Amino acid sequence: MSDILIRAQGLCCSYDNSREHINVLQGVSLELQRGESVAVIGPSGSGKSTLLNLLNGLLVPDNGLLEVFGRDSTQLTEAQWAELRRTRIATLFQDGNLIPTLTVSRNIAFRAGLAGLQTHDGDTLLEQLGIAETAHRYPDQLSGGQRQRAALACAFAMQPDLILADEPTGSLDYATAERVVPLFFDAIRERKLGALIVTHNPELAQRCDRILELQEGALSPWVSPASS
């Protein structure tokens, strides 16, 4: 099996609304290997969330080449994309995409079940993430930071090959982020996941193998202001 999880070349994506045509991505190229973590930084509105949604098949590029797990994305049917999202690609959305009518424990079991797995370690995951007390609560009974960690537990429980994370520590206070970030990288290392992490958190970004900056519709290696 190839170690390249994602290969994108010249990806373009735009939105149309009644008033305007917005060119967001104008030639994004990227390669992500198994076991590799890449941080994506960039100003608000630069297209970071759009990029993640192209990589998980929720959006379709206007142009460019996208291969996911070695498969040409244009050859993937909706059903095949949906299967990849159930079993191999975990997306951590900014708002923590939990099912509102299920408790946290049941959300975890459900996500694992969709991937064809049984979880036995839901409680352990919650404990490691510091939210053991939320197991029997519903998502609307959680704080933003608890919801974000519960979503992370769901993502780990499905044992994906690829994690696409949109600001996974955005709602966490400093001490909680300190606790959660190492778990993220343990999972990447132990399970040889690939991770693309959109983040404004410098510590999270610095721990990634590479930092890319999305600017004017394209990705380029980030250059630290201190080194330029």
Ligand SMILES: Nc1ncnc2c1ncn2[C@@H]1O[C@H](COP(=O)(O)OP(=O)(O)O)[C@@H](O)[C@H]1O
């Ligand atoms: N569904 C949409 N319809 C129209 N414009 C959108 C839509 N989603 C995002 N945009 C616009 O696309 C640009 C990039 O958005 P987004 O990918 O959310 O940026 P980021 O995640 O970097 O903040 C923004 O100008 C935003 O207003």
Ligand SMILES: [Mg+2]
């Ligand atoms: Mg965003």
